[in-house]
Amino acid sequence: MPGDLRQGRIVIVGASLAGLRAAETLREEGFTGSLTVVGDEPYPPYDRPPLSKQVLLGKVAADATGLPMRRDPDAQWRLGVRATGLDPVGKRVLLADGQSLPYDRLLVATGTRARPWPDPREAALEGVFTLRTCDDAGCLAERLAAGPRRVLVIGGGFTGSEIASVCRERGLEVTVAERGAAPLVGALGGTLSKFAASVQRAHGVDLRCGVTVTALRGNGRFTGAELSDGSRVDADVCVVAMGAVRNVEWLADSGLAASSQGIACDAGCRAFDRYGIVTDDVFVAGDVARFPHPLFDYQMLSLEHWGNAVAQAEVAAHNMVSSGPLRRPHLAVPVFWSSQFGLNIKSVGVPTFSDEVVIAQGSLSDGRLVAVYGYRGRITAAVTINMAKWLEYYQGLIETAAPFPPGPGAADGRPLVAEFSVPSNVPDPKGLFHGPTVALTGHLPDYRLAVGRPAG
Amino acid sequence: MRIVVDLTRCQGYAQCVFLAPEVFELHGEEALLYNPAVPDDQLERVRQAAAACPVQAIVVGEEVTVSAR
Amino acid sequence: MAVDTLLERITDYANRPDPYPLYAELRAAGVVRQTDGSYLVGTYSEIVALLHDPRISVDRRNLAAPYRGWVDEDQSVSFILLDDPEHYRLRSLAMRPFGPPHSPGRIDAMRGEIAGITEDLIEALDGRTRIDIVDDFAYPLPVTVICRLLGVPREDEPTFREWSAMIIDSVDIKPGEDPTGRQRAGGQARAEMGRYLVDLAEQRRGHPSDDMLSAFVNDTDPAGRLTREELATTAVLLFVAGHETTVNLITNGVLTLLRHPDQLDRLRHQPDLLPNAVEELLRYEPPVHLRPRTPLANIDVAGTTIPKGASLVLVTASGNRDPKRFRDPERFDPTRRDNQHLGFGSGVHICYGAPLARIEAQIALGALIPRLGTATLVQDPPPYRHNAMLRGPRHLPIEL
Ligand SMILES: Cc1cc2nc3c(=O)[nH]c(=O)nc-3n(C[C@H](O)[C@H](O)[C@H](O)COP(=O)(O)OP(=O)(O)OC[C@H]3O[C@@H](n4cnc5c(N)ncnc54)[C@H](O)[C@@H]3O)c2cc1C
Ligand code: HEM
Ligand code: SF4
Numbered sequence: 010m011p012g013d014l015r016q017g018r019i020v021i022v023g024a025s026l027a028g029l030r031a032a033e034t035l036r037e038e039g040f041t042g043s044l045t046v047v048g049d050e051p052y053p054p055y056d057r058p059p060l061s062k063q064v065l066l067g068k069v070a071a072d073a074t075g076l077p078m079r080r081d082p083d084a085q086w087r088l089g090v091r092a093t094g095l096d097p098v099g100k101r102v103l104l105a106d107g108q109s110l111p112y113d114r115l116l117v118a119t120g121t122r123a124r125p126w127p128d129p130r131e132a133a134l135e136g137v138f139t140l141r142t143c144d145d146a147g148c149l150a151e152r153l154a155a156g157p158r159r160v161l162v163i164g165g166g167f168t169g170s171e172i173a174s175v176c177r178e179r180g181l182e183v184t185v186a187e188r189g190a191a192p193l194v195g196a197l198g199g200t201l202s203k204f205a206a207s208v209q210r211a212h213g214v215d216l217r218c219g220v221t222v223t224a225l226r227g228n229g230r231f232t233g234a235e236l237s238d239g240s241r242v243d244a245d246v247c248v249v250a251m252g253a254v255r256n257v258e259w260l261a262d263s264g265l266a267a268s269s270q271g272i273a274c275d276a277g278c279r280a281f282d283r284y285g286i287v288t289d290d291v292f293v294a295g296d297v298a299r300f301p302h303p304l305f306d307y308q309m310l311s312l313e314h315w316g317n318a319v320a321q322a323e324v325a326a327h328n329m330v331s332s333g334p335l336r337r338p339h340l341a342v343p344v345f346w347s348s349q350f351g352l353n354i355k356s357v358g359v360p361t362f363s364d365e366v367v368i369a370q371g372s373l374s375d376g377r378l379v380a381v382y383g384y385r386g387r388i389t390a391a392v393t394i395n396m397a398k399w400l401e402y403y404q405g406l407i408e409t410a411a412p413f414p415p416g417p418g419a420a421d422g423r424p425l426v427a428e429f430s431v432p433s434n435v436p437d438p439k440g441l442f443h444g445p446t447v448a449l450t451g452h453l454p455d456y457r458l459a460v461g462r463p464a465g
Numbered sequence: 466m467r468i469v470v471d472l473t474r475c476q477g478y479a480q481c482v483f484l485a486p487e488v489f490e491l492h493g494e495e496a497l498l499y500n501p502a503v504p505d506d507q508l509e510r511v512r513q514a515a516a517a518c519p520v521q522a523i524v525v526g527e528e529v530t531v532s533a534r
Numbered sequence: 535m536a537v538d539t540l541l542e543r544i545t546d547y548a549n550r551p552d553p554y555p556l557y558a559e560l561r562a563a564g565v566v567r568q569t570d571g572s573y574l575v576g577t578y579s580e581i582v583a584l585l586h587d588p589r590i591s592v593d594r595r596n597l598a599a600p601y602r603g604w605v606d607e608d609q610s611v612s613f614i615l616l617d618d619p620e621h622y623r624l625r626s627l628a629m630r631p632f633g634p635p636h637s638p639g640r641i642d643a644m645r646g647e648i649a650g651i652t653e654d655l656i657e658a659l660d661g662r663t664r665i666d667i668v669d670d671f672a673y674p675l676p677v678t679v680i681c682r683l684l685g686v687p688r689e690d691e692p693t694f695r696e697w698s699a700m701i702i703d704s705v706d707i708k709p710g711e712d713p714t715g716r717q718r719a720g721g722q723a724r725a726e727m728g729r730y731l732v733d734l735a736e737q738r739r740g741h742p743s744d745d746m747l748s749a750f751v752n753d754t755d756p757a758g759r760l761t762r763e764e765l766a767t768t769a770v771l772l773f774v775a776g777h778e779t780t781v782n783l784i785t786n787g788v789l790t791l792l793r794h795p796d797q798l799d800r801l802r803h804q805p806d807l808l809p810n811a812v813e814e815l816l817r818y819e820p821p822v823h824l825r826p827r828t829p830l831a832n833i834d835v836a837g838t839t840i841p842k843g844a845s846l847v848l849v850t851a852s853g854n855r856d857p858k859r860f861r862d863p864e865r866f867d868p869t870r871r872d873n874q875h876l877g878f879g880s881g882v883h884i885c886y887g888a889p890l891a892r893i894e895a896q897i898a899l900g901a902l903i904p905r906l907g908t909a910t911l912v913q914d915p916p917p918y919r920h921n922a923m924l925r926g927p928r929h930l931p932i933e934l
Contacts, residue, residue, distance in 0.1 A: 478884055479633065479634045480888060480889055480892075482633070482634040482638050483633050483634065483638070483641050483642065483889030483890075484641075484642065484889055484892070484893075485642070486634070486638040486639045486642050490634070490638065491634040491635040491638070492635075493635065494626070494635060510642070512806070512809060513809045513892070513896070516809040516810050516812075516813050517809070517813065517888070517889070517892055519874065519878065519880060519884060520874060521872055521873070521874055
């Protein structure tokens with residue numbers, strides 16, 4: 010096919026999950042040219058989800074989560090080297106060691122880093138941690154193993170909650186300080202966040218919601234923190250789990266549409282420049298990307314999901330070496346999992362893109378359930394707790410823009426729909442938008458389509 | 466040998482835990498934990514587990530090795 | 535031929551040796567109401583969707599009257615025929631002495647014992663030139679294993695063999711036939727077998743041994759106890775499901791390998807391929823071909839509305855050969871990748887004993903393959919068992 014790239018030079022910046030999967034896919038797609046992967050961490054690609062789970066639990070060493078290759082991508086690995094800039098006209102990636110790499114196609118997969126504690130002096134106290142890299146996890150695991158008297162976790166999102174879970178499993182006292190009304194509220198909305206709060210308390214977490222941490226205290230060593238409600242938490246370890254910052258600074262002068270929300274790209278993973286014009290040689294994948302999704306009113310999604318990094322990397326790699334009509338859209342419905350307090354929490358769709366929620370199967374009291382989220386009368390997300398085998402069904406409902414609430418008749422002995430639905434209590438997703446409703450069809454990547462679906 | 470389980474696909478069928486209980490473990494009823502760095506004496510069992518996974522979520526392979534080239 | 539007689543033709547004993555052309559016809563026809571009122575689904579993605587659909591029930595009491603057949607309202611049923619949350623509760627209890635999270639190493643620890651039983655059976659074949667794979671090997675192996683696992687005396691085989699036969703006959707699908715007789719007989723057999731197994735368990739109350747019946751009655755955690763009735767139905771299910779299928783897998787394995795001498799040869803030289811080959815067998819010649827269900831609401835499947843309470847038959851063995859899902863589906867390929875077959879079902883009712891069945895089949899075929907070098911089939915196709923749902927040869931005579 011003319012226009013296909015078989016030879017030439019491809020550079021991938023970011024040597025982690027998305028970077029590795031893209032490199033493998035490029036070879037699978039028949040690319041035989043030169044392939045260079047640049048990563049600022051000194052390690053070969055490794056997996057991060059185990060860091061807040063197996064590694065902190067002490068079951069797996071921090072340096073043992075290296076990702077397996079699905080095939081050898083036969084790449085030149087430039088590890089421990091940071092990319093510092095991009096010259097889009099000269100088509101070169103500038104490196105911290107002064108060298109530069111010419112490319113025909115570039116993939117940006119620089120992901121995110123942990124948001125640091127805002128006060129650098131307090132953040133530098135011994136005993137204050139963030140968790141993003143295997144080095145972070147190794148140091149923190151060591152501290153947890155040494156048996157601190159109390160751990161303070163700042164932030165009740167997924168990572169913070171997983172860390173709190175590990176602490177309890179290790180028998181450590183732990184305080185979680187969360188600014189919102191309950192843990193996971195930003196991700197799962199009101200109903201399930203209340204459930205998450207009760208689970209944490211039942212496991213002995215000292216959960217403080219609706220408070221902010223105003224200062225970290227210590228003299229060289231962290232000794233405790235002040236909270237906005239005037240109280241103080243004495244602890245000897247503090248984990249700052251306040252979310253992630255996208256690694257886009259190196260692209261500041263590149264002319265690309267890079268902001269704190271990530272690098273904007275189209276559904277084919279091609280980066281936009283600052284004017285909203287799509288580039289044809291710079292692609293984006295993984296946590297650093299922002300992309301439009303037809304199922305969610307074409308809003309630009311920024312996901313920090315393992316599965317998205319893999320799926321988007323595969324689509325990006327395919328499109329990097331394929332010409333126009335053979336390119337594919339990245340239409341995967343977002344799926345996320347977290348394991349904490351012995352629960353397997355999975356979500357499909359975008360739970361925050363909702364105005365109502367029902368418990369469709371199971372119950373809060375059983376601790377196993379399916380919550381289904383709707384937005385303006387159609388199903389946009391589902392979350393399972395210890396009921397992952399049903400998730401696929403709800404994914405199908407999301408993909409086909411099925412009406413909310415889901416129809417009646419359940420295999421668990423009562424109507425599928427709770428008698429009433431409750432507000433999902435997430436900030437209303439973007440004002441008043443009356444767009445066409447869209448459904449996805451097809452199972453195979455090359456047959457997947459978004460088709461219009463008349464509302465009604 | 467390294468493994469990674471695509472936990473977005475995994476439905477908690479636990480076939481892997483049955484077949485290689487020293488590498489895979491259920492945490493609670495359904496959440497899967499595993500050792501990404503497979504010990505040598507478990508290679509055979511892990512291959513069996515990967516073949517048996519009903520949703521083919523277990524990726525088996527070698528870690529990237531970076532040689533000076 | 536008319537597509538509304540497909541179920542009749544699929545279950546017709548004359549078609550037992552090769553139902554696969556009928557499955558191709560079924561996939562092409564889509565979802566069609568059968569002459570007996572039931573609906574057949576034979577395409578992969580529709581079957582998978584239905585197995586994960588909470589509106590689909592396995593509980594026969596949800597069938598509309600004309601399809602229900604004979605249901606003894608007083609007899610309780612095992613979890614294979616129960617929906618959530620009862621299904622979940624009983625399956626979790628049954629899992630406690632068998633697998634994770636409570637007993638993760640239990641089945642793995644049986645590898646040596648299974649290898650020993652296999653060894654003994656193989657030794658008994660020494661010097662013989664003509665054997666029946668079913669009677670001499672594929673049947674005795676899983677029976678001995680399930681007896682050891684549950685704690686049932688192997689000597690009682692004459693009794694339980696008959697019960698088991700009546701039970702699986704009672705759950706088979708036979709359109710156009712009044713099922714009352716065999717369902718009653720099955721109910722009777724279930725009750726008798728249940729009493730027998732509960733008695734065995736009761737003898738161990740307070741004297742724990744290392745079998746599952748003992749574990750069921752001696753579980754120290756009150757949350758782990760089954761009632762007497764639950765124990766009866768669960769033990770019957772485990773015992774029957776635990777061997778009636780595995781015998782087919784091993785036999786189908788030998789038959790398929792003898793029909794594909796090149797692949798047999800390959801496996802002889804690359805025993806590493808065996809786990810993969812067993813998965814391919816579960817796709818290509820699965821021991822379970824049909825599974826019944828019923829919708830709790832009117833549902834739409836591939837453009838056809840299946841009414842609430844209708845009898846719905848999922849032809850999982852047809853899904854396994856769906857070219858929309860599997861490349862070259864009619865080819866037996868032990869190296870096949872991405873093999874998400876339906877041999878053990880999918881969703882919450884996925885086979886409970888799958889890991890045990892896999893280990894048994896791998897060990898059994900691994901031990902037989904080196905001896906099949908010059909073996910030939912005496913009869914091809916071999917005589918089949920009557921059951922259409924649990925399909926497999928009744929005998930498989932081979933010349934060594
Ligand atoms: C502790 C933890 C737990 C998680 N748990 C889950 C979970 O349970 N479920 C789930 O779905 N997801 C989870 N995730 C998220 C998941 O790990 C990410 O979605 C995934 O790692 C994204 O991959 P990526 O390749 O896009 O980005 P990253 O993994 O962030 O990789 C980007 C790489 O680029 C490098 N880089 C950045 N800037 C430059 C530069 N200028 N030059 C060179 N290299 C650069 C970075 O150092 C990094 O190595 C978790 C993440 C963490 C940290
Ligand atoms: C090759 C051998 C086997 C095959 C092909 C097989 C196949 C299946 C299939 C397809 C189902 C799903 C039924 C449905 O969805 O309606 C199932 C369920 C079941 N199997 Fe197996 N099976 C095998 C061996 C075993 C063994 C060895 C055991 C017990 C030790 C066992 C116990 C069960 C039980 C208890 C169920 C019911 C599960 C539930 O409803 O939750 N099976 N089996
Ligand atoms: S066998 Fe597969 S689906 Fe099951 S727990 Fe293991 S990885 Fe998950």
